[in-house]
């Protein structure tokens with residue numbers, strides 16, 4: 001354990017987790033968890049960048065832990081914790097805003113996208129500076145690798161820039177993290193609008209998003225009614241066939257089958273047959289996750305995991321904060 005490097009990732013607990021969260025981040029984390037000192041956390045402070053009803057947030061936090069376990073996170077080996085249980089995240093987040101230029105945050109595509117969709121409440125400063133909180137999440141644990149979906153790549157790159165800037169000014173305090181973006185499934189698209197990413201909020205009707213707790217039949221229907229094209233060929237061509245390519249990514253990421261093999265098998269078949277197979281694969285995946293979810297969804301059991309996780313994370317984070325305070329002259 002001692003020589004293993006650190007892997008860390010976080011997921012916002014805003015609503016139920018999606019197939020995008022699973023295939024883009026959690027699955028990759030699970031596959032690597034034994035090779036690293038692994039941390040996965042519920043990014044509940046990040047969830048506050050948009051208004052969430054407190055009762056719903058509480059429910060989502062609880063669902064998240066049970067979900068991580070159902071997706072294969074091993075609570076014996078991996079540290080699972082809640083961001084707000086470790087106050088050091090906020091502290092370092094504040095310090096890191098002093099290392100960050102306004103322009104760097106204005107360039108963040110997630111900020112640009114999300115600030116257009118805030119509705120009547122307007123854009124909070126929190127939405128603007130949240131990447132610096134993510135920077136601190138990563139740097140507190142001497143993280144070596146951060147498995148995320150494509151949409152979070154820019155934030156990990158910012159983390160590297162800020163770590164380098166800080167280290168140059170104050171000495172070698174932070175480890176330089178690498179992003180891990182899997183070649184397949186790093187951007188699962190909305191099933192009804194394959195120009196856009198599959199998101200937790202999906203303009204109301206949710207037909208384009210598969211939630212891991214969706215009723216199996218409903219999830220299969222979402223796949224069967226996914227928007228495709230009129231070319232009638234199962235081919236991986238993201239530019240001209242984004243809908244079909246998205247379904248191929250989903251199938252390939254779940255089963256491990258290559259695009260080439262999928263293309264060959266469906267050469268003389270219609271989209272109906274292809275979609276049916278994707279629907280079955282998604283249905284089987286959800287069934288497995290949901291069966292485990294029932295088993296894990298136990299209040300005391302989950303509380304215990306979070307308490308242990310928080311204790312361990314606090315120890316590590318506190319040590320780093322002491323180092324940071326010392327080099328800044330705050331100690």
Ligand code: TYM
Pocket residue numbers: 008009010011012013020021022023024025026043046133134137138146147148149150151152185186187188189197198199
């Ligand atoms: P969040 O909660 O939006 O998403 C969690 C993870 O799921 C990935 N993801 C996707 N991947 C592929 N296709 C999709 N459609 C899709 N939708 C979401 C995201 O890329 C992410 O990896 N700021 C982060 C959470 C965070 C974090 C961190 C992550 C906070 N601190 C530190 C890593 C390290 C976020 O909002 O992710």
